[in-house]
Amino acid sequence: MATSSTVENYLKAIYQAQSAAEDKQALVPMGHLASALGVVPGTATTMVKTMVGSGLVAYEPYSGVRLTEAGEHLAAMVLRRHRLVELFLVQIMGMSWAEVHEDAEQLEHAVSDRLIDRIDQLLGRPAVDPHGDPIPDPEGIVAQHLHKNLLTCPVDTDLVVTRVLNQDADFLRFLEQHELKPGQAIKVIARDASADSVSILSSGNHQVTIGTRAASKLLVEI
Amino acid sequence: MATSSTVENYLKAIYQAQSAAEDKQALVPMGHLASALGVVPGTATTMVKTMVGSGLVAYEPYSGVRLTEAGEHLAAMVLRRHRLVELFLVQIMGMSWAEVHEDAEQLEHAVSDRLIDRIDQLLGRPAVDPHGDPIPDPEGIVAQHLHKNLLTCPVDTDLVVTRVLNQDADFLRFLEQHELKPGQAIKVIARDASADSVSILSSGNHQVTIGTRAASKLLVEI
DNA sequence: AAAAATATTTTGACATATCAAAACTAAAAT
């Protein structure tokens, strides 16, 4: 039952694909899973079949894969470890939020339950990581927050950035430089459909215009 | 060149066997290596041969194995990571020195150079870990300290425990309970060859008698 | 020096995780 780090990565990828989908019960297509993990599709098929054998996923040939309850719980534990480690690296180790992802990716498979609880305690049982991603509790329960993104939120209203749905280091550095990190106050001042852009005013009265693709990755609260 | 954690464990085991030997140039017998790693001898033979191919070790059939310069440097880096992680877990995470070994064993393969340097810096570039084991510097250089053990040190002389050559959790808890941790002041009050024992007076005026096997694992300075 | 005991290596097998490329299925387009 000692889940390998490869299996943990598959679980995490399936979990995140399911979370990103509108229909949470939808099957994740094998091609999507394979490309998320950087393997060829045939490899994903093979792995998923062995995971069926361990009771972690349900699999429909030519349709896709979905986590079972057991798989979902394990996936939540991987995510819990990953996010607690990220927050730990930023808060305690003083690392930049843009550079901790790769470290956390490795450490999430190496930290024991004992250590992860120590970290959780040291950080004061936090609810979210530096990107605003929710940290599953030890039972695997995830607090669901309903955010709007910069394409669906009201214009000319005071907002607070709450979550960033993109771990790309360059993007994160960009957000940092323009005062768009989670917790910072902003306002959408204009949206231009034909220019495919959104203009934002940050708390420091800086103005930036970003594309809608990027804007959809920034979640806010009013 | 991305050394697997298995290879790292082989390097570490060979390094430690070489350090423990009187003749530092001596070959480590395959049987010793295999049992240190918990594999059958044939497995060690196979692995060592592939490590010869990577230039990490020199191997003499039926005699044993020894690290090359490249292997020794890599082994020192593994040990550096392990020992810094142990000290970090004790000093920063508040874990008990008796329980950190297994965690460190996992983490030593998962911490990046960047993170290990951060830890090193946070701890103030320490020279030794919680067991008194020296921490190799980033170039792989290890400060050599000449300690005596409780069998070779003078009797009725003020001593300070400097190093413990045994990671067994029960033994470490025993030392903790009897005030025999590195840094603590003690005195050997009697040695009895026929009883195979050594009697010690700790700083708190506690008296304990331990076997010579255990006594040889406790290193001291005068 | 031969026999016995010990240590080491070889051989064949297996588990995990992967790829390339061929075979196949399902959906979309004509």
Place this chain on the structure above:
DNA sequence: ATTTTAGTTTTGATATGTCAAAATATTTTT
């Protein structure tokens, strides 16, 4: 309703790391 296309599965190989057990080498005992 075929054909085309896109996505998926299968097949055969490969790399890593392991074991069991047979074969071999070395050392010790007698």
